[in-house]
Amino acid sequence: MIIKAPIDLELTQNSGQTSQPPWKLDNNIYSDVVVADNKAVLFQVKQKENNLDFNFIGDISNKEATKKIKTIFDLDFNLNKFYKYLNNQPELADMTNFCRDLRLFLAKDKFECVISSVCSANNSIVRWTKSIDDIKKSWGNKYTYSEKDYFTFPDVSDFKNIYCDDVEEFECCSNLNNPGECINNLKSCGVGYRAPYMKKASEIFTLEMDLDDISKMSYDEAFDTMLKVPGVGPKVADCILLYGFNFRQAFPTDVWIKRIVSYLYFDGKDINVSKIREFGMEEFGDYAGYVQLYLFHYARMSGLMKKLKGM
DNA sequence: AATCAGGTAATGT
DNA sequence: ACATTACCTGAT
Numbered sequence: 034m035i036i037k038a039p040i041d042l043e044l045t046q047n048s049g050q051t052s053q054p055p056w057k058l059d060n061n062i063y064s065d066v067v068v069a070d071n072k073a074v075l076f077q078v079k080q081k082e083n084n085l086d087f088n089f090i091g092d093i094s095n096k097e098a099t100k101k102i103k104t105i106f107d108l109d110f111n112l113n114k115f116y117k118y119l120n121n122q123p124e125l126a127d128m129t130n131f132c133r134d135l136r137l138f139l140a141k142d143k144f145e146c147v148i149s150s151v152c153s154a155n156n157s158i159v160r161w162t163k164s165i166d167d168i169k170k171s172w173g174n175k176y177t178y179s180e181k182d183y184f185t186f187p188d189v190s191d192f193k194n195i196y197c198d199d200v201e202e203f204e205c206c207s208n209l210n211n212p213g214e215c216i217n218n219l220k221s222c223g224v225g226y227r228a229p230y231m232k233k234a235s236e237i238f239t240l241e242m243d244l245d246d247i248s249k250m251s252y253d254e255a256f257d258t259m260l261k262v263p264g265v266g267p268k269v270a271d272c273i274l275l276y277g278f279n280f281r282q283a284f285p286t287d288v289w290i291k292r293i294v295s296y297l298y299f300d301g302k303d304i305n306v307s308k309i310r311e312f313g314m315e316e317f318g319d320y321a322g323y324v325q326l327y328l329f330h331y332a333r334m335s336g337l338m339k340k341l342k343g344m
Numbered sequence: 345a346a347t348c349a350g351g352t353a354a355t356g357t
Numbered sequence: 358a359c360a361t362t363a364c365c366t367g368a369t
Contacts, residue, residue, distance in 0.1 A: 156366090227364095
């Protein structure tokens with residue numbers, strides 16, 4: 034089925050959005066399993082001209098499947114209108130030449146988005162995506178379609194039982210002789226010092242916080258709530274709120290966004306991250322999330338990033 | 345060998 | 358409140 038809405042699927046998949054790692058790529062088809070209401074559905078999506086062509090295997094209606102794909106790839110967002118807005122801003126007009134048809138890649142699983150985002154902090158895109166894929170393979174549920182295996186992200190209650198590191202695993206497992214044999218833990222997935230943050234974050238969501246409640250909050254309340262989660266600072270909180278909960282007014286501000294915005298709007302002056310975040314939210318309103326996404330890729334693609342390195 | 349990767353938490357003023 | 362600093366890890 035083709036959904037008539039322009040998207041650059043490859044760009045969107047590989048844009049490092051912390052909702053989830055890129056889907057499994059095979060023969061120009063990106064696929065993954067999405068679980069909703071306890072039903073697993075395999076989605077296969079591919080680029081068809083400017084649009085998205087998709088199939089699915091699972092016990093849901095075409096209408097439900099379409100709705101799910103539209104949500105994950107944000108296909109109801111009006112790109113033309115957004116580009117008109119960008120073209121009227123001298124600082125931003127050039128961006129559309131470098132990331133045309135890039136869209137938000139939204140969470141298929143809010144908890145996965147939380148943990149992915151925590152894992153992405155001070156990390157490289159290749160490393161955190163590999164870590165999340167390792168976690169899925171080790172502790173997720175396995176689904177097999179035409180002899181190909183897919184793994185969902187473990188749910189909260191399973192995740193909180195994963196050992197943090199080799200020491201914790203060794204203490205609990207009497208069949209192991211030394212910590213060196215311990216490979217069934219978070220740290221063995223290459224997450225480094227983020228392992229305890231990720232684990233504590235999962236514990237919070239089983240004990241005192243409900244992911245569904247976040248959706249009902251105002252942006253400000255949700256932001257303050259997310260800051261209480263271990264491993265979640267302002268940047269990660271905004272990633273979670275944008276990619277996981279569809280708060281489009283979030284403006285995740287990392288060092289790059291800081292450098293880019295300083296360059297474009299403040300004559301290269303050094304302004305702290307929190308001020309840049311406030312500026313972005315004030316200036317771009319409900320487009321803040323998209324502007325942030327486009328700024329980052331514009332800088333990557335246009336060579337601006339190299340120029341700004343070290344600022 | 346030092347530096348870097350889309351920051352955060354723990355200290356120190 | 359605001360400024361510094363240590364921190365897993367694998368790649369260059």
